[in-house]
Amino acid sequence: xxxxxxxEIRKLNLAxxxxxxxxxxxxxxxxxxxxxxxxxxxxxxxPEVFDALNIFxxxxxxxxxxxxxxxxxxxxxxxxxxxxxxxxxxxRIKLMYAKIIIVFxxxxxxIMVSVAxxxxxxxxxxxxxxxxxxxxxxxxxxxxxxxxxAGAVYAAGISLISLYIGMRKKSVPATIVSGVLVAALISxxxxxxxxxNFVLVSASLGxxxxxxxxxxxxxxxREDIA
Numbered sequence: 001x002x003x004x005x006x007x008e009i010r011k012l013n014l015a016x017x018x019x020x021x022x023x024x025x026x027x028x029x030x031x032x033x034x035x036x037x038x039x040x041x042x043x044x045x046x047p048e049v050f051d052a053l054n055i056f057x058x059x060x061x062x063x064x065x066x067x068x069x070x071x072x073x074x075x076x077x078x079x080x081x082x083x084x085x086x087x088x089x090x091x092r093i094k095l096m097y098a099k100i101i102i103v104f105x106x107x108x109x110x111i112m113v114s115v116a117x118x119x120x121x122x123x124x125x126x127x128x129x130x131x132x133x134x135x136x137x138x139x140x141x142x143x144x145x146x147x148x149x150a151g152a153v154y155a156a157g158i159s160l161i162s163l164y165i166g167m168r169k170k171s172v173p174a175t176i177v178s179g180v181l182v183a184a185l186i187s188x189x190x191x192x193x194x195x196x197n198f199v200l201v202s203a204s205l206g207x208x209x210x211x212x213x214x215x216x217x218x219x220x221x222r223e224d225i226a
Contacts, residue, residue, distance in 0.1 A: 004090070004098035012071060021064070021110060028056045029118050036122070037131050046134055050119055050144045055194065057114045058155040059183040065107045065159030066179020070172040072099040073163065077170045096217040100160065104213075107159045111152040119144070150199070157206030158182060160213040167216050 032053065036044055073096075076082040126132045161182050166175030186195050186202065195201045 004094060005102060009102060012068075017064075017068075021114075024060050024064075025057075025114050025118060028053070028060065028114075029121060031056070032118070032122060033125065037125060037129055044132055046123075046132055046136065046140060047143070049122055049132060050115070050147070053115050053118055053122070054111075054148060054151050055187050057111055057118070058151055059187040061107045061111050061114075062155055062159045062183040062186075063176070063179045064110070065103050065156070066162040066166075066176045066182075068103050068106055069160075069163050069166055069179075070175045072102060074166040074170060074172050074175050077167075078172065092220050093217055096220050100163075100213045100217065103159065104156045107156040108152050111155055112148055115144075115148045115152075151202065154202035154206035157209040158186065158202070160209035161205065163209075163216055164212045167219075 032049070036049060073082075122132075123136060159179065159182075162175050162179040165178040166172075169175075182205075186205065188194065
């Protein structure tokens, strides 16, 4: 499995993706700096700052994951290169598992790293401006860590939902659009209510994404690739 994952990663344009990830994180950081340090929003606290970072970053990488699904899975169906891969003496299921694991870990790791790095930058800037009241305590860090890890796991699972649309339509645009819609659904504010803030909703959607991935992988074993 490790070799399959390594081979799949080599096919990706990681340099281009790293650049896109950097631009995305810098954009989120610029937006956060603008609203916290320049707009001088009243009563902004550290928990609110980290919650906002988590929301923006999770939404961004759910969309990124849909792009990755398009490259690793949907493009290969569309271009018929998946047919050649399935002629190799490798289990179809193992091949698909390798692709899905890459997408899941991509979202999981990038969300956690991005929250940690951008959060540290925000704390560093605040040490000079004191725009955010309060102090960074051990309890706060533990709380942020738990929320970030749990949110990253949920988001990584949620990111797999776009696989369902992609596999049905065999369409790259449909896959990416579905990722955007899912990200918008969990991150949008509906009268002060944000679905992504509810653990039950996030956990349910995360499990749904994992179930979709599992069913899609099992179906590939029986599917006749034309």
